[in-house]
Amino acid sequence: MTLQQALDLSVTNPRSPEHIGVLVPWANVVVETELPQWGRGRMVWHYARLVPAHGGTALDEDFLSGLVEAVPETLHQLSRLSLDRVYLACTSAAFTRLDRLAEVTAGSPVRVVSAFEAILAQLRAYGVQKIALATPYPREVTEAEVTQFAERDVIVTGSVSLGLADRYAEVSVHEQVALVDQLGKEALQHADAVVLSCTGWPTRAAIKMLRRRLGRLVTSSNAAIALHALQERP
Incomplete structure (x- = not known):
């Protein structure tokens, strides 16, 4: 089911919106912009900020570890809300700290789904x-x-990166398309889909443009979270 099909189904089968928690890295300004645009009122998103102890924003070992260690306290901020599930909106913290993330969320009364899990x-x-x-x-x-x-x-038939540690929200759609072009024809031809990983860069426009150009599935961390939330609706 595509994201659009999930949206169409929710229109033909209207239900009360689900209440979803989202744990957002404290300098991320994209998640709160993109999720409501994809959810279109089918979800009520409740956000809480993950603040690493060292107080940095650059993506490094301290930042990734700090975000995961901040998960229990950030979940507590949402503990008075009746939530259907909570999403960890940091893809890299999830796939680099899988074991520790499982430990810190083991006692959560609500299911915690990472952006990486949503992509998978x-x-x-x-x-x-x-x-x-x-x-x-x-x-x-x-x-x-x-x-x-x-x-x-x-x-993974091919991978490319901008090599940035911060300021992901400033990456333009043209930079994203140019980055995907760097994958080369062979990597793209052998791939069933293109994944734009990271919740911190805006991807809605790039997804539309790349889908038209490539004629195949293109998704991103935020798109995967939105689709997962829509498909998990009871």
Whole structure:
């Protein structure tokens, strides 16, 4: 089911909106913009900020560890709300700290789904086995994501990254399209889908443009969260 099909189904089968929690890295300004646009009133999104102890915003080891360690306290901010589930809207923190994330969310009374899990769920739903991956991350973080996809039987035919540690919201659609072009024809031809990983860069316009150009599934971290939320509605 595509995101549009999920939206259409929710129109023909109207129900009360679900209340969804979202844990957002404290400098991320894109999640709150994109999720409501994709959800179109089918979800009520409740946000809480993940603040790493070291107080930084650049994507490095301290930042990633700090976000995961901040999860329990941030979940507590939402504890008075009746939520259907909570999403961790940081893809890289999830795939680089999988074991620790499982530990800190084990006692949560509400299900916590990471952006990385949402991407995997969408790929499984579409029967996607091979992807081309584009990210704004430093190269070593992108390589870690390639490894995590491979461990879940998703082959990455090619990967490219901008090599940035911060300021992802400033990446333009033209930069994203140019980045995907760097994957090369062979990597794109062998991929069933293109994944734009990271909740911190805006992807709605790039997804539309790339789908038209490539004629295949293009998704992103925020798109996957929105689709997962729509498909999980009871």
